[in-house]
Amino acid sequence: MTPALTVTVFTPLAGALLLAGVRRLDRAGLLNVLVSAVTFGAALALALEVAAREVVAGAGFRVDAFNIYLLVLTAFVGMTTSVFSRPYMQYVCATGMTSERGMRLYHVMFQLFIFTMLLALATDNLGVLWVAVEGATLATVLLVSLYRTPEAIEAAWKYFILCGVGIALALFGTVLLYFAAQHVIDDPAAGLSWSTLHELAPQLQPAIMSLAFVFLLIGYGTKVGLVPMHQWLPDAHSEGPTPMSAVLSGLLLNVALYAVVRLKMLVDGSLAGTPSAHLAGYLLMGFGLLSFLVAGLFLHRQRDIKRMFSYSSIEHMGLMTFAFGLGGPLATFGALLHMLVHSLTKSAIFITVGHAAHIAGTQSIDHIRGLLRTQPAVGWGLLIGVAAIAGFPPFGVFTSEFLLLSATMQSQPWFTVALLTGLVVAFAGLFRHLQPMVYGPVPEGQQPVQANMFPVLVHLGLVLWLGMAIPAFLAHWLDRATSLITGMHLL
Amino acid sequence: MNPEHLPQLQQLMMVLAAMVLFSSFVLLEQARLTAAIHAFAWQGVLVAMVTVIVAAGGAQTHLFFSAALTLVLKALLIPWMLHRLVRRLELDRHSEPLRRPALVIMAALALVIFSYWLVLPIVQQELIFTRNIVAVSLAVVLIGLLMMVIRTQAVAQVLGFMSMENGLFLAAVSATGGMPLMVELGVAFDVLVAAVLFGVFFFQIRASIDSLDVDRMNRLTERVDGE
Numbered sequence: 001m002t003p004a005l006t007v008t009v010f011t012p013l014a015g016a017l018l019l020a021g022v023r024r025l026d027r028a029g030l031l032n033v034l035v036s037a038v039t040f041g042a043a044l045a046l047a048l049e050v051a052a053r054e055v056v057a058g059a060g061f062r063v064d065a066f067n068i069y070l071l072v073l074t075a076f077v078g079m080t081t082s083v084f085s086r087p088y089m090q091y092v093c094a095t096g097m098t099s100e101r102g103m104r105l106y107h108v109m110f111q112l113f114i115f116t117m118l119l120a121l122a123t124d125n126l127g128v129l130w131v132a133v134e135g136a137t138l139a140t141v142l143l144v145s146l147y148r149t150p151e152a153i154e155a156a157w158k159y160f161i162l163c164g165v166g167i168a169l170a171l172f173g174t175v176l177l178y179f180a181a182q183h184v185i186d187d188p189a190a191g192l193s194w195s196t197l198h199e200l201a202p203q204l205q206p207a208i209m210s211l212a213f214v215f216l217l218i219g220y221g222t223k224v225g226l227v228p229m230h231q232w233l234p235d236a237h238s239e240g241p242t243p244m245s246a247v248l249s250g251l252l253l254n255v256a257l258y259a260v261v262r263l264k265m266l267v268d269g270s271l272a273g274t275p276s277a278h279l280a281g282y283l284l285m286g287f288g289l290l291s292f293l294v295a296g297l298f299l300h301r302q303r304d305i306k307r308m309f310s311y312s313s314i315e316h317m318g319l320m321t322f323a324f325g326l327g328g329p330l331a332t333f334g335a336l337l338h339m340l341v342h343s344l345t346k347s348a349i350f351i352t353v354g355h356a357a358h359i360a361g362t363q364s365i366d367h368i369r370g371l372l373r374t375q376p377a378v379g380w381g382l383l384i385g386v387a388a389i390a391g392f393p394p395f396g397v398f399t400s401e402f403l404l405l406s407a408t409m410q411s412q413p414w415f416t417v418a419l420l421t422g423l424v425v426a427f428a429g430l431f432r433h434l435q436p437m438v439y440g441p442v443p444e445g446q447q448p449v450q451a452n453m454f455p456v457l458v459h460l461g462l463v464l465w466l467g468m469a470i471p472a473f474l475a476h477w478l479d480r481a482t483s484l485i486t487g488m489h490l491l
Numbered sequence: 492m493n494p495e496h497l498p499q500l501q502q503l504m505m506v507l508a509a510m511v512l513f514s515s516f517v518l519l520e521q522a523r524l525t526a527a528i529h530a531f532a533w534q535g536v537l538v539a540m541v542t543v544i545v546a547a548g549g550a551q552t553h554l555f556f557s558a559a560l561t562l563v564l565k566a567l568l569i570p571w572m573l574h575r576l577v578r579r580l581e582l583d584r585h586s587e588p589l590r591r592p593a594l595v596i597m598a599a600l601a602l603v604i605f606s607y608w609l610v611l612p613i614v615q616q617e618l619i620f621t622r623n624i625v626a627v628s629l630a631v632v633l634i635g636l637l638m639m640v641i642r643t644q645a646v647a648q649v650l651g652f653m654s655m656e657n658g659l660f661l662a663a664v665s666a667t668g669g670m671p672l673m674v675e676l677g678v679a680f681d682v683l684v685a686a687v688l689f690g691v692f693f694f695q696i697r698a699s700i701d702s703l704d705v706d707r708m709n710r711l712t713e714r715v716d717g718e
Contacts, residue, residue, distance in 0.1 A: 060673075127674030134681045141688060150699045154708035157692060161648065164685065165636060168655045171678070172632055175663045175670070176613075179625075182667055188551065189671050207612045235711045 170219020201269025
């Protein structure tokens with residue numbers, strides 16, 4: 001285990017312990033930013049190591065091309081969100097929506113959440129992966145109910161119960177996986193090591209593996225927000241504090257999808273050569289497409305701005321799940337890129353939405369009006385963010401969606417129709433709500449607020465850059481991840 | 492293969508696993524919360540006993556530790572916490588009989604049959620023993636799920652959740668001889684934290700809707716006219 005890996009994964013844990021002792025609010029916010037920055041720096045150092053050595057492994061951890069880019073992304077979004085959350089949470093605290101104790105809880109849990117995410121990504125052990133993903137639920141559930149309104153408590157309970165049940169089913173899948181592994185691996189301690197299992201995947205019993213995958217997909221799929229297990233997602237995202245929505249949407253969903261893809265790699269290895277070789281892929285395609293289409297339709301019915309964007313997250317997760325199910329280097333490359341640009345764009349949108357709700361004093365779409373005139377920075381931020389997430393060129397989401405559509409056209413042409421329809425439906429849903437919010441008449445007495453749009457600027461700038469020219473090192477990086485997942489290079 | 496051909500330890504485990512399943516039914520039927528908590532505690536004891544037997548069978552020594560952990564956590568600590576919460580929330584006289592007991596029991600039976608059907612293809616070349624034990628564990632998990640669906644009372648839902656965990660642990664211990672120690676510790680830690688958080692939520696829910704009937708929490712829906 002190299003120092004960079006240790007620092008990346010365990011800084012947030014140490015930060016959480018430190019933050020538990022800090023009483024002063026402004027200091028806690030600053031320390032939160034500092035810890036996140038250290039984590040991000042270490043993640044970058046780790047990325048350099050991985051670039052030099054292909055795989056950094058040791059002590060039950062294993063970082064390769066696939067998870068390193070998600071590690072860097074997680075650390076980066078964690079950092080920018082902590083920059084945003086410092087003034088934002090001070091405003092929340094000033095309005096009396098939460099107490100000083102609530103703020104301490106918030107800071108500790110924020111770091112613990114980042115810790116569980118990084119642990120889930122970096123670990124090689126599928127059992128630890130499960131523990132970390134469950135830990136992420138536990139860390140965030142009290143934050144969803146932070147404001148103590150009846151809605152927030154209802155949302156938190158739903159989140160807790162649904163994700164708890166889902167993740168319990170994933171544990172059953174993990175047990176089955178371990179059961180299958182015992183027949184091929186002598187050392188019981190290595191029976192849950194992903195790398196060992198991946199090497200021996202062709203020997204794993206296909207019948208057990210496919211049953212295990214169904215449980216694992218339902219379990220982790222609940223966390224991805226796949227329809228019909230998505231019920232918790234809009235509630236938890238809309239009722240929790242805004243920085244939480246940003247990291248839930250931008251990071252947690254990615255990590256859950258990462259788990260699904262890792263497990264799919266094992267199942268594919270085991271089922272190769274049997275009549276149902278593409279079982280895992282077909283399951284992912286089905287769930288993905290269903291989520292994509294249903295969430296696009298639900299976008300139209302929303303009245304709460306954060307709920308609307310959480311449905312947009314379900315839609316995009318559905319698209320990525322579909323693409324991973326489709327398989328093949330082009331679709332996988334597109335899906336990996338989409339994970340990246342979706343996280344960046346969606347967390348930028350949630351940060352902007354936090355400011356917009358602050359300006360209007362409500363999250364109700366009907367009452368957010370005239371943002372462009374009241375505060376151009378927030379108005380433009382929202383407009384550009386939504387344009388980016390809807391897949392307009394020249395933003396990165398366009399690039400990845402274009403790749404995904406080409407891949408679909410190549411292997412399953414008929415699905416292109418469904419995908420295009422879904423994209424148009426979602427686009428219409430977003431813009432019909434967005435238009436009055438940014439352009440509409442300004443309500444009386446609406447004042448600009450102190451907004452920190454720097455994180456948004458950075459995120460959207462990166463997305464724009466990725467849309468116009470993917471830097472060579474990143475393309476190379478994603479290509480290596482693609483070849484890990486599919487066994488074929490794209491570039 | 493007849494059961495009497497199995498080694499004696501495995502026969503004993505089968506009996507205990509059957510009793511775990513039986514305790515799931517008992518848990519499902521209880522109208523009173525205190526009685527349900529007792530049923531849950533007994534289930535914990537049974538699961539711990541299965542663990543001891545597997546450990547005695549010589550699989551792995553760390554299983555003795557797991558057994559002790561299960562006994563303390565599932566049979567003593569969590570039931571005690573829930574008991575105390577129920578008393579503090581003044582719910583110890585709360586009684587909520589099942590609305591359609593016959594139907595619920597039929598559904599639970601159907602789940603048991605479904606579990607057996609589901610594991611049929613897995614272990615055709617395996618021992619009859621493993622197949623049975625995986626099926627029973629899955630049935631315990633699914634009955635826990637059923638309990639969470641039909642009970643509207645928050646404490647009863649938590650009991651369903653925890654009994655799902657019992658089923659998972661039973662599967663891990665009996666079918667695979669226990670997961671690696673680190674994973675087991677992690678899972679136990681998660682369960683403990685979850686139990687504490689559930690306790691926190693009971694009070695938050697009570698403060699919010701003045702009841703623990705979670706069906707009354709229905710503000711967040713997709714209704715357009717819901718204003």
